[in-house]
Amino acid sequence: MAGSRRPRARLSRNGGRAGASTSRWRLSRRWKRVIAVGGGFFAVCVALVAGLVVYGALTLPDINSIGQKTGTIRLVDVHGTVLAEVGHDATNRHNVTIDQIAPILQQATVAAEDRNFYNEGAINPARILKALVDDVILHRPAEGASTITQQLAKQAFFGTDASKSPLRKVREALLANQLDSKYTKQQILEQYLNINYYGENAYGIENASMAYFGKHAKGLTLMEASLLAGLPQAPSYNDPYNNPDAAYARMHYVLGSLVAVGNIKQADADAVDPLVGGSSPTPEQQTAQQTNQQALHADLQNGKPNTAGPAPHFVAYIQDQLQQIFGATDPQYLQGDLVVTTTLDLATENLANTAVAKGVAKLLSSGANNGALLMINAHTGAIEAMVGSASFTNNAIAGQYNIVTASRRPGSSFKPYVYEAGFKNGTLKPDTILQDTRAQSQKYGGVTDFDSRFLGPMTAARALTLSRNVATEQAADKAGIQNVIDLAYGMGISEKLTPQEPNLSTAIGTSAVRMIDHASAYAAFANGGHKVVANGILKITDGAGNVIRDYSTPANLGDVLTSQQAWTITSILRGYAKQWNLHFRYDTAGKSGTTDHFIDAWYMTYTPDWVVATWTGHTSGSNSAEQGMNQVFGTATGAAIAVPFVNSLSKPSAFKPVTGALSDCSQSDSALVSPSGCPTPSPSPSVTATPSSSPTPTASPSPSFTLPAVTPTPTPTPSIAPTPTAAPPAATAARREEVAVAERRRAG
Structure with missing residues (x-):
């Protein structure tokens, strides 16, 4: 009918708009199931994490025992004869108070390892998240996620436990929180600097200062402090005697960090930086590099090695191998009880030491003042003798430098x-x-x-x-x-x-x-x-005698x-x-x-x-x-x-x-x-x-x-x-x- 209005279509369950509504209703139900399952999974995860935290809290070591988990690593030759004992228990470790540590060393350590140390809590969520993204998602080497407080907890309480298990991390975080609650930042830094491993069998900053520069930690200069502050990251790899290039690179980073946080001026850094100018130095900066490297090298000759022993270069080599086994950037393996059975034959080593010393003496008039010898098994690569220099303790010939x-x-x-x-x-x-x-x-x-x-x-x-x-x-x-x-x-x-x-x-x-x-x-x-590949370790056992690494059968x-x-x-x-x-x-x-x-x-x-x-x-x-x-x-x-x-x-x-x-x-x-x-x-x-x-x-x-x-x-x-x-x-x-x-x- 003209002019009449068409009746509005009735919404029904089976047709038209009613069908669309039903479709939306079914989609909504599907999402409800997804949400329900996800919620249940989340609840289970929360329960697991909560249980892990509770269990970790109930099994924490006593915070008052800090620093006591510092055992000995005993190195023995192939016949069981002791070559060396390394670790806190076998070292005359000399703790010092924070006022006996040069302020520039304190600043260099914080700048290099944890710039927000004085302003953050026990943990730094942002650093942890970034490390997870780098390590897990991007599959690239992650920057350290740990704060100095976490590192102190890790080194003080977990010894050779280098695992990254969730339980270990939970305990580490809980202990870090306890430390942060009980101690001031200066007290935490003091304990950290006293427990750190700096290479050359030097535990704590006082021992390290004496080992590398022959002086007390209180008297460290900018050049010396920037070197030492860079060592704990990888002490054997960054050893200035054995790998000066790595030591220079790490020192350059520490100095740059000090400049970045405003502790020193760029001119101060350039005056001691062995790599001033970085990878593209000007001719003037190249000259400065050589001058600074020579000054550092001369200063290092004042150091007083902590140990010599019958096979000092081999012992240092094994310590470096242990770092690679348990984590190249984590020296905590040195703080538990381990027995490392090596391939060295001490009787053969003694013959090698004698041959090198007497041989160099014969050639001394011709200008030779140093020598080295390496003997390996031709079938297995087992190192039977290693003499890295004519005299390990002779700084005049840079005796700690391992020619091998x-x-x-x-x-x-x-x-x-x-x-x-x-x-x-x-x-x-x-x-x-x-x-x-x-x-x-x-x-x-x-x-x-x-x-x-x-x-x-x-x-x-x-x-x-x-x-x-x-x-x-x-x-x-x-x-x-x-x-x-x-x-x-x-x-x-x-x-x-x-x-x-x-x-x-x-x-x-x-x-x-x-x-x-x-x-x-x-x-x-x-x-x-x-x-074959030269190798020096047969097996590693823990304090209870359990074999935790076995290399007795070469690959x-x-x-x-x-x-x-x-x-x-x-x-x-x-x-x-x-x-x-x-x-x-x-x-x-x-x-x-x-x-x-x-x-x-x-x-x-x-x-x-x-x-x-x-x-x-x-x-x-x-x-x-x-x-x-x-x-x-x-x-x-x-x-x-x-x-x-x-x-x-x-x-x-x-x-x-x-x-x-x-x-x-x-x-x-x-x-x-x-x-x-x-x-x-x-x-x-x-x-x-x-x-x-x-x-x-x-x-x-x-x-x-x-x-x-x-x-x-x-x-x-x-x-x-x-x-x-x-x-x-x-x-x-x-x-x-x-x-x-x-x-x-x-x-x-």
Whole structure:
């Protein structure tokens, strides 16, 4: 009907709007179920957390027992003989009051570790949340979430319990709250500074001040305080004696923190900062860096080490390993009762100490004042002896600096990796002819040998035995320098800690390695190709005798060489000692190395049972720059240290030739090359031979020319030239070996 209004549709349950309402009603019910389930889950979580908190509160240690959970870590050798006891109970820890601690040290600690310490409670929720996001969600290293109060609770009450269990964290938070309620901030800081571990077996800031700088904590300067305040984060890693670069970086951070919170001015920081200017310093800042580093290094020589003992460098090494096992940034493992059974044999260690001390004394007139030795089991990597310096307590030679774990250039002791890479990929054989010629030298930028001579074409076996630089660079060129580097990495040289430069000079040892890695890599030559890694711990037990870590069965790391490939190198290196007139009692394989200006002199030797690495040099406690020696070659190190040490050991297993090796040179005792490319066989050295007492034993010269006279210059030149085709002489140990002087390199 026109003009009439259409009736409004009636809402019904089954149609139109009624249906839409029903749909919304059903959706609402679904969400109600979700909310109900979620609520129930939340209630369960709350109940669990509440129960955890209640249980944690009921089982808390007595707050009045703070600092008493400070047990002893006993280190024993493989036979159970005690090497050292470390930890609060075995240390004359000297607590001091807060007024006996330099204010700048207090400020540096707070600035570096907990800038809101004086304004926050026992815990900092914002830092905890950020750490959780970094660690759990973003999977990146988290910044420390703990306040100083929490760290005090953790170190004082939980000993070696390095777990991150919810119950442990609850107890830690509850104890931190109790501490915060009972003590003032200054009292908390005082207890924290007295319980902290600072490395070098120094517990508490007073002991640390004496250990590093020979002074009381009250007298610490800005430079000293900024170093010490950075140590508790990772005391062994940041140790300024063993890892100065890490110590400098941490100190730079602490100084920056002090500037950021307004405790000092930037000019004050720059006056002591070993890394002033950061990663992009101006020339003026580079000069300031060197000045500040030298001042810090000189100041550190005033320190008074807390312990020496029969194997101090090894003990420090094991402490560092324990930190890695229980948490590199958490030193609390040192505060419980542990027994660490190590791989060291104290009797062998004593022999090694004697060999290094007497060997360095022999070479003292030639400028050597320091030495080192490492012996590992060729099959397991177990460290049987470790001497990191000639005298741990001698600050004049920076005796606490551990050469075994330091990065140093290996010189020609690196060359076996070059030839092995070529033998492995088929680009070289022992009888491959290489060119020790002027033309080849010029092709590679002018590399020369110690004698500035060229001996002409020679086999690869002879080039390795005579350690010729030009021929070795050609060998690396043929094998492919990256193949050489990759093999070295695969055998044990650390790519992370000592990256090798991809140029031919690396083939003759111009890139640094660590002795501990170098020995591990040589073990593959000794044991027939199996990879091992040097290690020092067999097992760790707690105070109740429970084994909490067991390393008695080394991990199977596989083979990096075939037995034939390993034997090809060994058969050549067995003739090295004879060639250089080194009088080992036993049949050994070996290789020497000497670096530019005679700064590093190495001798590596091995049998099927063990690898022994030795080194001599001139270190100084007042000058961080290395000083060269006077014609101390790697073979002189071999004669002075390696020979007496090896000759003091029990007879090792005999080498067993491997069928199928390239041009088997198993009887090589001479560098006179046969038509096959292998040295002419001759009888093995007598096991009753007595080593010469001289570090430069006399050898019979070849009739082809006269041996050069000794000269004081570090770049010796023979007095007459041999003809290119003349047979090489049997040279003296201190003269005919390649030298790093012989490794003068072109730029780049």
